Amino acid sequence: MSPLHRLTPLASLVMRCTLNLKTLPRLSLLVALPFAAQVQAQTISFAIPAQPMTSALQAFGQQSKLQVLYNPQDLQGLNSTALNSNLSPTAALAVLLGGTGLSFSMQDETLVLVSKRDNAAGLELGATTISGFNSDSGTTEGTHAYSAGKSATATKLPMSLRETPQSVTVVTRQRMNDQGMKNLDDVMQNATGITVVKNGAERSLYMSRGQQVDSLQIDGIPTNFANAYSMDALAKPTTDIYDRVEIVRGATGLMEGAGNPSASINMVRKRPTATPQALIETSVGSWDDYKTMVDLSSPLNEEGTIRGRTVLTYNNANSYLDTAKKENQVFYSIIEADLTENTMATLGFTYQKDRNSGYDWSGLPTRANGSFYPLSRSTSLTGKWNHLDKHNTTVFADVQHYFDNDWKLVVAANQTWAKSDFLGNFTQRVAGTTDSFRLQPRHFRYNDTQTGVDTYLSGPFQLLGKQHDFVIGSNVRVDDFDYHGGNDTTYNYVFDINDPGSFDPPKPTALNVAKWKYNQTQKQAGVYAAGRFSLTDSTKLILGSRVSWYKSNSLVKGSEFTKNGEVTPYAGLVQELNENFSAYASYTEIFKPQNNLDASGTALKPMTGSNYELGLKGEFLDKRLTTAIALFQSDQTGRAEALSDAEAETVCPNGCYRASEKVRNRGIDLEINGALTADWNVSGGYTYTQSKYIAGAQKGDDYSASAPRHLFKIATDYRLPGVLNKTRVGGSVITQSKMTQTEVGEDYKIQQGGYTLTNLHAIYEINKNLEVQYNLDNVFDKKYIQTTGNPNYWNVYGEPRNFNLALRAKF
Numbered sequence: 001m002s003p004l005h006r007l008t009p010l011a012s013l014v015m016r017c018t019l020n021l022k023t024l025p026r027l028s029l030l031v032a033l034p035f036a037a038q039v040q041a042q043t044i045s046f047a048i049p050a051q052p053m054t055s056a057l058q059a060f061g062q063q064s065k066l067q068v069l070y071n072p073q074d075l076q077g078l079n080s081t082a083l084n085s086n087l088s089p090t091a092a093l094a095v096l097l098g099g100t101g102l103s104f105s106m107q108d109e110t111l112v113l114v115s116k117r118d119n120a121a122g123l124e125l126g127a128t129t130i131s132g133f134n135s136d137s138g139t140t141e142g143t144h145a146y147s148a149g150k151s152a153t154a155t156k157l158p159m160s161l162r163e164t165p166q167s168v169t170v171v172t173r174q175r176m177n178d179q180g181m182k183n184l185d186d187v188m189q190n191a192t193g194i195t196v197v198k199n200g201a202e203r204s205l206y207m208s209r210g211q212q213v214d215s216l217q218i219d220g221i222p223t224n225f226a227n228a229y230s231m232d233a234l235a236k237p238t239t240d241i242y243d244r245v246e247i248v249r250g251a252t253g254l255m256e257g258a259g260n261p262s263a264s265i266n267m268v269r270k271r272p273t274a275t276p277q278a279l280i281e282t283s284v285g286s287w288d289d290y291k292t293m294v295d296l297s298s299p300l301n302e303e304g305t306i307r308g309r310t311v312l313t314y315n316n317a318n319s320y321l322d323t324a325k326k327e328n329q330v331f332y333s334i335i336e337a338d339l340t341e342n343t344m345a346t347l348g349f350t351y352q353k354d355r356n357s358g359y360d361w362s363g364l365p366t367r368a369n370g371s372f373y374p375l376s377r378s379t380s381l382t383g384k385w386n387h388l389d390k391h392n393t394t395v396f397a398d399v400q401h402y403f404d405n406d407w408k409l410v411v412a413a414n415q416t417w418a419k420s421d422f423l424g425n426f427t428q429r430v431a432g433t434t435d436s437f438r439l440q441p442r443h444f445r446y447n448d449t450q451t452g453v454d455t456y457l458s459g460p461f462q463l464l465g466k467q468h469d470f471v472i473g474s475n476v477r478v479d480d481f482d483y484h485g486g487n488d489t490t491y492n493y494v495f496d497i498n499d500p501g502s503f504d505p506p507k508p509t510a511l512n513v514a515k516w517k518y519n520q521t522q523k524q525a526g527v528y529a530a531g532r533f534s535l536t537d538s539t540k541l542i543l544g545s546r547v548s549w550y551k552s553n554s555l556v557k558g559s560e561f562t563k564n565g566e567v568t569p570y571a572g573l574v575q576e577l578n579e580n581f582s583a584y585a586s587y588t589e590i591f592k593p594q595n596n597l598d599a600s601g602t603a604l605k606p607m608t609g610s611n612y613e614l615g616l617k618g619e620f621l622d623k624r625l626t627t628a629i630a631l632f633q634s635d636q637t638g639r640a641e642a643l644s645d646a647e648a649e650t651v652c653p654n655g656c657y658r659a660s661e662k663v664r665n666r667g668i669d670l671e672i673n674g675a676l677t678a679d680w681n682v683s684g685g686y687t688y689t690q691s692k693y694i695a696g697a698q699k700g701d702d703y704s705a706s707a708p709r710h711l712f713k714i715a716t717d718y719r720l721p722g723v724l725n726k727t728r729v730g731g732s733v734i735t736q737s738k739m740t741q742t743e744v745g746e747d748y749k750i751q752q753g754g755y756t757l758t759n760l761h762a763i764y765e766i767n768k769n770l771e772v773q774y775n776l777d778n779v780f781d782k783k784y785i786q787t788t789g790n791p792n793y794w795n796v797y798g799e800p801r802n803f804n805l806a807l808r809a810k811f
Contacts, residue, residue, distance in 0.1 A: 045768040046092045048083040056080035056096055057113075064089040070113035074102065081678035082725055086768070086810060091143050094622060095678045103622065140172035140244045141270065146681040146717075147626050147674035148172055153217065153246045153266040155254060155530045155544060155570070156456055156471045162617045163532075165542060165572030165586035167193070167249040167630045167669045175683060176239050178717050178761055179732060180775040180804050182291075182315070184216075184237040184267070187245050190715060190732060192671050192685025194247065194263065195707040198787045198796045200361040200424075201324065202354075202388055203231040208249050209634045210665035210691030210704040211262035211609075214592070218267050219396070221414040221452040222256050224479040224522065233418040233446035233481070235352040235392040240293050240313045241332040243270045249669065250611035250634060253568035253590030257475070257524045257548050261590050261609030261634045261665075269348070272307035272336050273297040278811040286802035289317035305338040320800050321380040323358030342402045349395055356388040361424035363789055363796045365437060365497065368429070370741070370748035370791060377783060377797040379500050381427055383441070385507040390420040407459025418448040422485075425505070426793045430494060437792075439493045443511040444485030452477040466534040474527045479520075486515025520554040520595070530570060538577075542586075544570035550593050550606075561593050561603045580620055586613045596640035596657040604659050607638040615669075625674035634665040661696030663703045665689055679721070681730075684714035702740075705788065708754070710737035717761075731760040731779075741788040750795065752785040757798075769811055775804045 048059045053075045057068050066089055080096045087095070093104060093111065104113050138150045148170035150160045161168050169192045171181075181187050188194045188206050194213075197205040206213040214226035216237070225234055239245075245267050252264035279295040297309040313330040334348035360382045366372055398412035422444045430436040456473025488508035495503050530544025546568040553560040572586035593606040615630035641660035667689040675681050688710055691703040717730035734757045741750040759777045766772065778801045786798035 044089060044092070045086050046083045047768070048080065048096065050082040051080055053078040053080050053096075053100070060089075060093060060096060064092070066111055068093075068104075068111045068113065074113065078102075082719075082721075083678070085144055086142065087144060088142055091145075094624070098622065098624070098675075098678045138244070138268070139271070140170070140174065143172070144174050144681075145624070145675060146172055146175050146683045146715075147624060148244060148246075149623070151246045151248070151266075153220070153255070153264055154248045154252065155532075155542065156220070156458060156473065157469050157530060157532050157542070158458070159532065160619075161626055161628075162582050162619050163540065163574055164248075165574050165584040165615070166588070166611075166613060167615065167628065167632070167671070169193070169247045169249075169671065169685070170673070171245040171247070171683075173243050174681070174717075175715065176242075176245075177773075178681075178728075178730060178763070179715060179759065180761065180773075180777075180806070181239050183239060184245075184265075187239065188265075189734070190713060191245070191247055192713060193249050193669055193687040193689075193711065195711065195736075196786070197706045198363075199789070199794055200232075200363070201319075201321075201359060202236060202356060202390075203229075203361075204236065205231075205706075206263070206265065207704065207707040208247075208263035209261065209611075209632065209667065210663070210689055210707060211260040211634070211636065213262045213265060214259035215256055216265050216267065217256070218394075218414060219269055219398075219412065220255070220266060221396075221412060221454050221475070222477060223414075223416065223450055223452070224477070226259070227479075227481055227520065229444075229446065229483060229518075230448065230481070232388065232422055232444070233390065233420045233448040233483075234416075235354050235390050235418070237267055238313060238315075238328065238330050238352065240295065240330060241270055241311045241350065242267045244268050250586075250613060250632060251588040251590040251609050253548075253588065253609075254528055254530065254544050254546050254570040255475075256590070257477075257526050257546070257568075258550055258592050258606075259590050259609075260592055260607075261588075261611050261636055269332075269334070270295070270297075270309060270311065271346075272299075272309040272334060274299065274304065274307065276811075279808065281806055281808045283804055283806035285317070285804035287318040287320055289315070289804065291315040291317075300335070306335065307337075308333070308335045310334075319358075320378055320802070321358070321360050321382075322378050323380045323382050323384050323386070324360055325357045327353075327355040329353045342404075343399065344401075345397070345399045347397045350393070352390070352392045354388075354390040356390075357386070358382060358384050359386045359388040359422075359424055361386070361388075361422075362426040362793045363787070365427050365429065365793055366748070366750055366791045366795055368434065368748060368791055370750040372785065372795070373497055375497075375500060377800055381425075381437075381439075381495075381500070381503060383425060383439070383505045383507060386424050388420060388422045388424065390418065392416060392418045403459070405459065407457065409455075409457050411453075411455045413451075413453045415451045416449070418446070418450075420446045422446065423511075428792050435497045436494055437497055439491070439495070439505050440487065441491055441508045441511065442485060442487055443508075443513050444483050445513060446481075446483045448479070448481045450477070450479045463533075466537075468534055469532040470530070472527075472529040474525070476523075476525045478524075479522045481521070482517070482519035484514055484517045486512035488512075517555060520552060522552045523550070525549045538575065540574045540576075542570070542572040542574070546570075548591075552593060552595060554595060561595060561606075563591075563593055563606060566591055566606075581616060581618045584613075584615050584617065587611070588613075594640050598658060599643070599656050601656075604640055604657060605638055607636055609634070609636040611635075621675065625672070625676065628669065628671045630669040632665075632667055632669065635662055637662045639663065660693070661699070662694050663691065664694045665691045665703075679719035679725075681717045682715070685712070687711045705739060705741040708736040708739050710735075710754070712736070726765040728763040728765075729761070731758065733758050739785075739788050741790070743790070748791050750788045750790070752788055755782055755784045757782055757784075769809055771808050771810075773804075773806045773808065775806075777802050777804075 195207040215222040248264045251261035276298040281293045293313045300306045311332040315328040331351045394416045396414040425441040427437040454475040458471035488510045493505045526548040528546040533541045548566040550563040574584045590609045612633045618627040638659040640657040671685040712735040715732035737754040758779045761775045763773045781801040787796040
C-alpha cells in the first residue's frame with residue numbers, strides 16, 4: 001500500500017504537527033531523500049571547542065554520527081574553529097574547515113576531505129560536492145549565515161548570486177532574527193538600496209533607484225500593491241513565516257510583467273523540514289509590545305513522505321504615538337507530500353488579522369513654508385475612534401516534478417482575499433490662517449482579490465560540447481480591487497496646531513460609506529523564456545524575453561486600457577575572471593500601464609523603463625563571503641504629470657495629466673554579505689542615486705524627493721571568544737543624506753537633513769535549546785522625520801529609542 005494511503009485524517013495530522021510536542025523525538029527521518037540531501041536537511045547541536053583539526057574531526061564524527069575520511073598529512077599543523085551552534089552536518093563541517101584550504105565531498109555515505117593539492121592532482125570527487133553554506137534549495141534557515149548561495153528571482157535559472165547579472169540582496173533568516181525584523185518594513189529599512197516611505201502607519205511604499213516598487217512576490221508569484229490604496233487592504237507581511245527575502249534591483253520585467261524599473265522583492269516562505277523541530281519565542285518591548293510565536297515542523301507519517309509545518313503568531317502593542325495600538329494575529333500552515341520519488345505537491349494556507357485602533361493615517365503638517373512645528377514625536381492628530389482593521393486569507397499550492405534528465409516542471413498558484421474597514425482622518429490648513437487646521441474624516445471599506453498562477457519548465461541541455469540552461473514558462477495574474485466610502489459633510493472640527501494638548505475631536509456621526517465607489521480590475525498574462533549559454537567555460541550569456549498581455553478597467557469612463565503583445569527583453573553577459581571574481585553587464589526592460597487621463601479623456605500610454613548595469617562580483621572564504629559593485633542607469637519615460645491649475649481649468653476641470661519626459665536615475669551600488677570568520681557575520685551596502693528629469697520643462701530638476709541620494713547600511717554579529725563564546729553581540733548603522741520635498745508651482749520646501757541611526761543587539765545561549773536576545777534600536781534617540789510629505793499631512797517621525805527582549809526555545 002502507498003504511504004499516502006496510510007495517512008491519518010487531515011485534522012489528526014494538523015494536531016500532530018502543531019500540538020503534540022512529545023512525539024517530536026520519535027518521528028523518523030525522511031527516507032525518501034537521498035543520503036546527501038538528508039545530511040543537508042538535518043540540524044544537530046554541535047559543541048566543539050577550537051583544537052587540533054584531527055581531534056576536532058573526531059568530535060564532529062561522534063556528534064554527527066557520520067564517517068569522515070582524510071589524509072593525516074593534510075591536517076598537520078591545522079587547528080579548527082570553535083563550533084557551538086545548531087547546524088546541518090555539512091554547514092558545521094564547513095565552519096570547522098574554514099580558512100584551512102580543505103573542502104569536502106559526499107561519496108556514498110561518507111564525507112571525504114580534500115586538500116587543494118589533491119584537487120590539483122586530479123582526485124575525482126563525487127557528484128554531490130558541498131561547499132560552505134550553499135544549498136540547492138537556497139534555504140537560509142539553520143545556516144546561521146548572512147549570505148545565500150543562490151537566488152532565482154531574476155530569471156528562474158539555477159544561478160548563484162555571483163552568476164546573476166544584476167544587483168541582488170538576500171536578507172537571510174539569521175539576519176532577520178539577529179536584528180529583530182518583525183515585518184517587511186523592518187527588512188526593507190535594513191536592505192541595501194531601499195528606502196521606506198510611509199503614507200500612513202500601514203500604507204508603506206518602498207523606493208529603489210528613484211522609483212516605487214510596484215509588486216511583492218511571494219514564492220515567485222507577484223502580488224500587486226501599486227494601487228494607491230492597496231496597503232489599506234493588504235496586511236503588511238510578518239517575517240515569522242518566511243525563510244528569506246530576495247531583492248533584485250533594477251528593471252525586472254522578465255518575471256514580473258508590468259512595473260517600474262525599481263526592484264523586485266520576493267519573500268520565500270518557510271518549508272517543512274525532514275526532521276522534527278520546534279521553535280517557541282516570546283518577547284516584550286517598548287510601549288507594551290508583547291509577542292508570542294510558535295513554529296513547529298515535522299514529518300507526518302512514518303515514511304517521512306508527508307511533512308508539515310505550522311506557525312502561530314500573536315502580537316499586541318501600543319505605539320510611541322499617543323493614540324495608536326495594534327493587534328496582529330497570524331496562522332500559517334503548509335503540507336508537502338512526495339507523490340512519487342520525483343514528484344512533490346504542496347498545499348498551504350495563511351490567515352492574518354490586524355486591528356489598528358487610533359490609526360494614524362495623516363501624519364503631521366508643517367508650516368506653510370515647509371518648516372516643521374516643534375511637536376513631540378508622540379503627537380498624533382488622530383481621533384481615538386480611528387481604526388484600520390484587516391483580514392487577509394491566502395491559499396497557495398504547487399506541484400514540482402523532476403525528470404531523469406535533471407529538468408523540472410513547476411506549477412504554482414496563489415490566491416489572496418483581503419478585506420478591511422478603515423475610519424481615518426487627515427488634516428487640512430484652514431484657508432486664510434497660519435496655524436489652524438480642519439480635520440477631514442473618511443470611512444472606507446476595501447475588498448481586494450488577487451490570483452496568480454505560474455508554470456515553468458527548466459533544465460540543462462548539451463550543445464556544441466558544452467552545458468547550457470534553459471527556462472520557459474507563463475504566468476497569469478488578476479487583481480480585482482474595489483472600495484466604497486464617503487465623508488461627513490456636516491463635520492467641522494478646527495484646532496490650533498500650537499495647542500496639541502487640547503486636540504480631542506468628536507467622532508463623526510454622518511459618514512456616508514456609499515458616497516464614493518471605486519473599482520479597478522487588472523489582468524496580466526505573459527509567456528517568457530530565458531537561456532544561459534556557455535560561450536566558453538568562463539563566459540556565460542543570458543538571453544531572455546517576455547511577451548505580455550495587459551488589460552485594466554475601472555468605473556471611470558475612458559480609463560479602460562488594453563495592451564497586447566508587449567515584448568520585454570533581458571540580456572546579460574557574465575565573465576569569470578578568476579577563482580574569486582566575475583564581471584558582468586546587463587540590459588533589462590519593464591513597462592507600466594497607467595489609467596490617468598489626458599486632456600482628450602483618453603488613458604495615457606504605458607510608461608517604459610530600462611536598466612543598464614555594469615558590475616563586479618566576488619566570492620571569498622569558501623564562498624561564505626560575497627561582494628558586489630555595480631554602476632547603473634535606470635530610465636523611465638511617459639510617467640503621468642498633472643497639468644497645472646490654469647491648464648486644468650481650461651481643458652479638463654476634473655483634472656487630467658500629460659506624459660512627462662524621461663526620468664533618469666544613475667548611481668552606484670556597493671555590497672558585502674557573509675562571514676569574515678566562522679564567528680563573525682557582516683552585511684553592508686552603500687547606494688548613491690541621482691534622479692533627474694533629462695528632458696522637457698522640468699529638465700535638470702530632481703525627480704525623486706522621497707529617497708536620499710546617499711544611503712549606507714551595515715550590520716554585524718560576532719561570537720565572543722573563549723569562555724564568553726555562548727554570547728553573540730552586534731548591531732547595525734543606517735546613514736542617509738538629506739531629503740527635500742517641493743512641488744512645482746508651490747511655495748514650500750520640506751527638508752529633513754541627513755541622519756544616522758544606530759542599533760545594537762546581544763544574544764546569550766543559555767544552553768543548546770534556550771537563548772535570550774536583547775535589541776536596542778535608535779540607541780542615541782535620534783529625532784528625525786522618516787518620511788517627508790506636504791504642508792498639510794504625511795510628515796512622519798521615526799521611532800524613538802526602543803528595546804525588545806526575547807526568549808527563544810529551540811528543539
